[in-house]
Amino acid sequence: MPVGIVVRRSPGVTRWAKWAWKIVAVIPGAGPAEWRELRREGEVIEYHAATLTLEVWSTDTEAYLTTLAGHRPGVTVVMQPDTRHNAPMPWRASHVTVSAYEAQDYGDAGEAMLEIVPMPDAMIGWLQAFVETHHVEETFIKRRRDRLRVDLTEDGKGDARIRQMADVYRAPRGGTAP
Template identity: 40%
Template sequence: MDDGTDTDAMGGKAPVRASIDVGVVVERRASQNRWIDETWMPVSVIAGAPVGEPWRLMREADGVRSYLARVLTLTLHRSEVESYRLNLGEPVPRVFVVMTPAEEGAMPYEVLLVTCASYEAEEYLTGGDAIVEPVPMPPELLAWVADFIDMHGEPDTFVKRQRDTAPALVEHKFGKDPIFEKTGRYLSASKDEGNGNDG
């Protein structure tokens, strides 16, 4: 599998980043909701897909149209290795696809991002307009990500991590609740400053 890599400034063997082209397959279905005519859902990714025009119709059957919506570059970063490690530790490792409403063109959405880091995908859930969908990671892509993780060795257990817990990946259905569930602890900022003793 061809990919691009950059070594660090010290000439280390572990790459700073690695990249590969990934095609995103999106399905268009007629909606059962009286207020919505159709739904658009990322369903899979294809590692090493050839670059071409977006929204190429792949097949149509039983009222479902499958498009190769876009080929994007999936880039792994050394700083996100722990997030990739958590992802591959899940029962079903995922690639996260982000789609946003298109500003122009015949299609209602534009495929904006593919990532293997759940934290990166989570950032797009706050705006309300983006569709963030996890799709199964194909075996060849899983092996590529695993190799990248292995090149960076085991995590240093003595270094305090920035996050106490990773966002929990929960079951998600298209058009339903977000795929992430906030699990971090939040300290209350409320403090009664008038309870102190004067004397």
């Protein structure tokens, strides 16, 4: 599904940051755009920064269920600093996901701007229909311990090819084995 990313630029609150950037919304089914101005109120401007493709996978339905189970399901948007020479804006939209687990992985990296924005009702219905179609409940299987005897004693350690008792962990040298 194509998803438009809406970013708000507002004046910074400190003298070190001229602008404050925040991902504020997504537009399901949006057409292509690159930093198209949507709305302006004084110095605050909202842009349709980009349109990314949201991909969902039948093997990740458990993560989607986790997302849908939240108080207000959200879409996670990741933006990276744009280091191109003549970049129109300092940020570049790089990824969009509805997987709670994938969002956590991006959050752990800490090198990008990451926001979880409310999922529009149309996307919630679309994702619920996908999960209902593809989700297979997996039964939990408790792993049992191996029946290995741990109370036995070892006669020796190291490589049996080494005759010297001083260092049994040393790798054998070239030549023939005893």
